[in-house]
Amino acid sequence: MSRRIARRNLKKEKLEESVEEDEVERSVQFGAELKNDSIPFKSKYSQDPQKIIGLFEDAFKYILESPDLEQHIQSVKGDLFNRDYLAAFNNDDKRFAYASRWTPARALAYSSLFASLEPLRCMLSDSEASSKVLCVGGGAASELVGLGAVFCKLKQDYPATASNLHVDIVDIADWSTVVTNLTHNIKTKWLYDENKFNSKFMYRDILTMNATELDLANLDLVTLLFTTNELFCEKRTETIKFLQNLNTHCKKGGYLLIAESAGSYSNITIGNKKFPVQFLIDMVLIGKPGTDSGAWKIVQQSESCWYRVNQRELKYNMKLENMRFFFRLYQKK
Ligand SMILES: C[S@@+](CC[C@H](N)C(=O)[O-])C[C@H]1O[C@@H](n2cnc3c(N)ncnc32)[C@H](O)[C@@H]1O
Secondary structure, three states: OOHHHHHHHHHHHHHHHHHHHHHHHHHHHHOOOOOOEEEOOOOOOOOOHHHHHHHHHHHOHHHHHOOOHHHHHHHHHHHHHOOOHHHHOOOHHHHHHHHHHOHHHHHHHHHHHHHHOHHHHHHHHOOOOEEEEEEEOOOOOHHHHHHHHHHHHHHHHOOOOOOEEEEEEEEOOOOHHHHHHHHHHHHHHHOOOHHHEEEEEEEOOHHHOOHHHHOHHHOOEEEEEOOHHHHHHHOHHHHHHHHHHHHHHOOOOOEEEEEEEOOHHHEEEEOOEEEEHHHHHHHHHHOOOOOOOOOEEEEEEEEEEEEOOOHHHOOOOOOOOOEEEEEEEEEEO
């Protein structure tokens, strides 16, 4: 083994060790479950992963063939590294670069997550109902494609069902072209009746929107996937107010799904102490530990959940990363 490879392996081992230590530390402090759950690469309740990747290949054909794509990807990478999220998504070149490079792997993971969570699967397959979902920070459309993959597979398996799905997406960056493009592809490629699936994109700061604008009282599901941490970093007080709005206005029985990176990346500093973001979220949504006094209850959760891409089964000319995250599925009491 060359010295360079040995050094790289040592660095990787050290990094993995520090992630483990970080988790042990957190579980000691907060009594968190220490588990490495996983969700399947593919599910019978969702479109086949290669079909999901195929949707992106069709939708982004010209982007994927563009000689400028790599340059735009590098530019987004630089902004994300500096945690300058507004700069990362400030024009269509960068947004399409992100959506072709990172959204496909996330859409695969989210389709598996939605298919694995039985209450959400039941909601999407309810034969008579029409379901309404709000995806906060979902402009890059991973949630849209993930939801579409489960909904359309159920529709294909049970074509007589009358269900339909409406997805509202709110994002502070203008992802309207990406959302319109992928919604069109889902409707035309995966559905016999295009009217059964719809989306609406709102180019807004979620922290300035009220309950009526968000139609909170009529939502069956709100998703905050890899977005809550960003909101807390932007404006902590307003983020707590937004979560409190969900407490007050969401309907009984409705669901809320929150996911963020597992590990110290999702810590929030208050004063000179660091807290895992899920600790703060739980305080607002379910109340102080042991009191059960909040507006929501947790119906399913994982402190560390893996989605691993089976590279041998997929063809895409960009990297498709594995994902590791914590999640909570809450239901309104
Ligand atoms: C890390 S990305 C996550 C994207 C997507 N949810 C996923 O998991 O693939 C966070 C998203 O939240 C959006 N965002 C950040 N602050 C926001 C705000 N105040 N209101 C609405 N969207 C916001 C960003 O523009 C970005 O699209």
